[in-house]
Amino acid sequence: MTTVLISGLGLIGSSLARVMRQSDEPITIIGDDPNDDTSQFLLDQQVIDERGTLVNAAKRADLIILAGPVSVIVNQLQQLTQVTLKPDVLVTDVGSTKTQVMQASKTLQHRGIAFMGGHPMAGSHESGGRAGRQNLFNGATYFLVNGSQTATQVERFEHLLQAAQLSWVTVTAEAHDQLVSEISHVPHVLAANLVNTAAHQLAHDPVGLNAAAGGFKSTTRIAGADPTMWTAIMMSNADAISTQLDTYIEQLEQIKQAIKTQDQDAIYQFFDRAQTTRQRLESKGDLQ
Numbered sequence: 001m002t003t004v005l006i007s008g009l010g011l012i013g014s015s016l017a018r019v020m021r022q023s024d025e026p027i028t029i030i031g032d033d034p035n036d037d038t039s040q041f042l043l044d045q046q047v048i049d050e051r052g053t054l055v056n057a058a059k060r061a062d063l064i065i066l067a068g069p070v071s072v073i074v075n076q077l078q079q080l081t082q083v084t085l086k087p088d089v090l091v092t093d094v095g096s097t098k099t100q101v102m103q104a105s106k107t108l109q110h111r112g113i114a115f116m117g118g119h120p121m122a123g124s125h126e127s128g129g130r131a132g133r134q135n136l137f138n139g140a141t142y143f144l145v146n147g148s149q150t151a152t153q154v155e156r157f158e159h160l161l162q163a164a165q166l167s168w169v170t171v172t173a174e175a176h177d178q179l180v181s182e183i184s185h186v187p188h189v190l191a192a193n194l195v196n197t198a199a200h201q202l203a204h205d206p207v208g209l210n211a212a213a214g215g216f217k218s219t220t221r222i223a224g225a226d227p228t229m230w231t232a233i234m235m236s237n238a239d240a241i242s243t244q245l246d247t248y249i250e251q252l253e254q255i256k257q258a259i260k261t262q263d264q265d266a267i268y269q270f271f272d273r274a275q276t277t278r279q280r281l282e283s284k285g286d287l288q
């Protein structure tokens with residue numbers, strides 16, 4: 001029997017629990033979350049078997065998954081250094097940034113506890129355990145960052161999540177944070193900025209945002225995401241995100257100039273390049 005402790009039963013933590021429920025291995029899932037409503041819902045749905053607190057339940061666990069906001073994960077890695085854990089336990093996380101998390105895991109690793117960074121590249125603008133789904137991660141990339149885990153621990157972890165048919169990719173924390181700043185973090189900044197700017201400009205327009213159609217709605221869906229989670233992400237990947245934003249500002253300046261000066265060719269090339277890349281991703285089935 002494998003005992004899994006998931007701390008943070010939100011969208012990601014509860015979805016991982018739902019995937020593990022499909023595993024052929026006998027498992028007990030202990031859930032830790034301060035939200036009583038979510039925890040009770042997941043108990044009733046038999047997504048988790050019992051509730052516990054991180055500090056009290058950690059000593060029984062073979063696998064500990066930290067699935068709260070990045071700022072919470074960083075604190076919990078410190079808390080776990082004060083607990084006597086099973087010698088073979090694997091501690092991992094699902095945080096959207098990895099450098100700060102890997103740094104915070106060092107004390108635990110120095111005490112001989114196996115830690116491996118993780119980040120499933122799937123999610124939603126919805127949050128909370130009720131929004132979790134068994135198929136949320138299907139076919140997605142799952143980044144792993146090497147810490148002090150053994151090959152057997154990785155194999156067992158991947159086996160527990162087999163039902164999701166994930167694509168496992170090992171990266172360094174720095175390469176990870178650089179990459180996701182571009183494909184995930186900056187897009188969230190841009191989406192939120194589109195909404196905030198439009199809302200401000202149209203504040204006194206009686207039709208205004210109510211007339212927004214597919215274009216505005218599909219480019220800004222992710223602006224509906226949880227501000228606590230996204231604040232923690234921005235705070236923990238500040239350098240990479242701000243550097244990427246500089247590049248975006250430069251690119252926006254260039255297209256602004258092209259539009260202002262009626263440079264038809266430059267405008268066409270701008271949209272043509274984007275269309276070609278987007279269509280290539282769609283044809284691979286990666287995007288809709």
Ligand SMILES: NC(=O)c1ccc[n+]([C@@H]2O[C@H](COP(=O)([O-])OP(=O)(O)OC[C@H]3O[C@@H](n4cnc5c(N)ncnc54)[C@H](O)[C@@H]3O)[C@@H](O)[C@H]2O)c1
Pocket residue numbers: 007008009010011012013032033034035038067068069070072094095096097119120121122123124125126127128129226229233
């Ligand atoms: N949402 C996404 O698309 C996505 C995708 C991949 C990774 N992530 C990462 O996964 C993590 C969780 O994100 P989410 O979308 O599930 O967020 P969420 O808001 O749905 O869930 C977070 C959960 O953590 C709980 N929590 C808060 N403080 C806690 C504490 N001290 N102890 C235990 N639980 C606590 C909250 O009550 C909540 O249930 C974040 O680190 C995020 O960066 C999110």
Ligand SMILES: O=C(O)C(=O)CC1(C(=O)O)C=CC(O)C=C1
Pocket residue numbers: 095096120121122123124125126183184185222
């Ligand atoms: O699909 C979404 O709504 C998401 O925002 C998922 C998303 C992203 O693509 O940026 C969000 C955060 C992550 O860490 C990984 C995935």
